[in-house]
Amino acid sequence: MKITVLSGGVGGARFLRGLRSHLAAADPAAEVTAVVNVGDDMWLSGVRIAPDLDSIMYTLAGENDEVRGWGRVGESERVSAELRAYGVGWPWFTLGDLDIGTHLARTSMLRDGLTLAEATDRITARWDLGVRLIPATNAEVETHVVTADGETMHFQEWWTRHRAALPATAFVHRGIENATPAPGVLEAIDDADVVLLAPSNPVVSIGPIVAIPGVRSALAAATARVVGVSPIISGAVVRGMADACLTAIGVETAADAVAVHYGSRASGGLLDAWLIDETDAALLPAIKAAGIAARAVPLWMRDPATSAALARDALAIAAAL
C-alpha cells in the first residue's frame, strides 16, 4: 500500500511516527511519503531553517526532545549565545547547536546548487526514517502574517516572538502563485492508495501545501481516498496556536468547522472523510451534512500506542469508503 501524508511539523511528526508503528505490524511493505510544509522556512543568519522537515526527521529518527516538545534531545545553545553577543539574528528564536548542524548541512547543499528536495534526501539518509520526506515545493514560499495594525512579518516572528498573540488578519504565502510542487509530490498523490491530512495547522501547515498550484487539482483527481484528522479536540487546539490562525481567516476553532473549511471532495474540496475526537461526536452530523464521511475516535496522540491506533483508524475509514 502507498500512503501519502500531507504534514506540518510536530503534530504531523507524531502522526507519522504512529503510522509507521502501525504499519510495521499491519503492512510492513507499505510505502509512506510525507509531503511536508515549507511555509515556516526562513533564512536566519545566513542559514536555511526548515522547521517542519526537521521536526519530522528528528521525531522519526528518535532524536526529538519529548520533554520540550520540539527540537533535538540533548540540545545546547552555545552558538546562539554567541550570535546574541554579536547582536545578530532574532534573539527570541532559539537555534540549538545540534539543530544548527542540520541547518548548516542543508545550507551547504543549497549553496552547492541542490534543491531543497535533493538536500532533504541527503540529510534524511543519515537515519532509517521509514518514511520518505518531500518538501511540498523547492521554492521559497515563506508564510507572512498581516496583523490587525497593518504590519507584515514572517510567520516565525509572529508565532515565536509574539506567541501568535498579535491579532492577525491574513496569512500570505509569498510567491506561492509561481511555485511548483517539488518533484515527486504530484506523483505521490496520483499513485497513493490513501492520502492522509495529518492533524497539523490547517492554515499555516496544510494550507500552504494545498495552495501550491497543482496540488489541489491533483488531490481532486486522485484515485485514492483523502482522509483528514482533526487538529481540534473539544473546541481547542491539541498543541500550538492554530486557533489564532483559524480565527484570523474566520474559521471557528471546532472540529466540524475545520472539516467544512477543507470541504468535501465531491464539492471541489479536499476531504472524503474526517476523523474527530470521541468528545466531539455530537459534531458528526454537521460534518456528514457537508458531504464528508466522519468518525469519532480517540484522537489524542499521548504515546506511540495511541498514535498508532489513530493511524489505524484513519486507514480504516479510508478502506470503508
Place this chain on the structure above:
Amino acid sequence: MKITVLSGGVGGARFLRGLRSHLAAADPAAEVTAVVNVGDDMWLSGVRIAPDLDSIMYTLAGENDEVRGWGRVGESERVSAELRAYGVGWPWFTLGDLDIGTHLARTSMLRDGLTLAEATDRITARWDLGVRLIPATNAEVETHVVTADGETMHFQEWWTRHRAALPATAFVHRGIENATPAPGVLEAIDDADVVLLAPSNPVVSIGPIVAIPGVRSALAAATARVVGVSPIISGAVVRGMADACLTAIGVETAADAVAVHYGSRASGGLLDAWLIDETDAALLPAIKAAGIAARAVPLWMRDPATSAALARDALAIAAAL
C-alpha cells in the same frame, strides 16, 4: 602616534597583543590599525570563515585558546560532529561551536549586504580590542595552492588537511588583480607614523596583502618608516609551516632571505628596517647589504612581556632611522 600593522593570524595576533601592551604604558594615545590578510578566508558549509581576522580578534579579546594555540578558549565541536554525520563539509577542518557563532554573525551581515570591513567593525565592537582591525580587502581573494603534481586546492585544504606536506609550486591569490584595498587601508598606510610588518607568513599572510593593487605603491609612497619582524629564527619557522611556502617560491628559510625577498624600500621593495633574532646576528651584514637597516633582538614571543619588548624594539628601530 599612528601605527599600522600588516598582519596574518596567530603570529600577527601575538605581535599586536604585545604592541598594545607596550603602548599602554609608553603611549596610551597611540592608535593602532591592523590590516589583516584575508587570503585564508573561505566559504564552508555556506558560512564565511575568516581565520586571520578571528585569530587576532580572539587573541586581543583574551578569548583565544593559549594551550591549543588557535581558536576560542573553552571551545566545543557539537555542530561539527553533526556536519560530519550528514557527510557535509571538510571533515578535517575543525569548526568550533563558539567559532561558528562568529562565522554565522559575519555571514549574516554579509548576506545583509555589509562589506567584510563593515561586518568586521560590527563584530569586533563586542570587545574592547584596543586595535582597529581592517581586512586587507573586501573582495574574496582566496589563496589557492598549485601542487607539484599539478593539482590546485584552497590554501586551507593544503595547510590543514595536508599539513603543507604536498610539495607546492605556486600560490595563487585568485582574483587579486581586480581587488581593491578595503576602505581605510590606504589611509592607514598614508597616515601612519610607523608601518610594521608582523612576523607572519611572508608568502600567504603578508604576501596577499601587498599583492592587492595599490598597497605596494602606498607603502612605497608612505612617509612612515616600514619595519618588518622576521618570522624565521635560526633558519626555522617560529610556528606554522611557512618554510613550505617559502620553499615553494624559491626563498630560503632564513631571516636574511625573507628580508631580501621583501626587498629594500629604497629599491622598490617593502622594508626600511628588519628585526631578526639575536641568534641570527651573523645575518645582519647580508641584510644591511641589501639596503635594509637591521637589528638583532630577542624575537621569541614567549609571553606578554617578551611580545611587548619586541614591539618596543620594532618602534625603536623605526625611530632611529
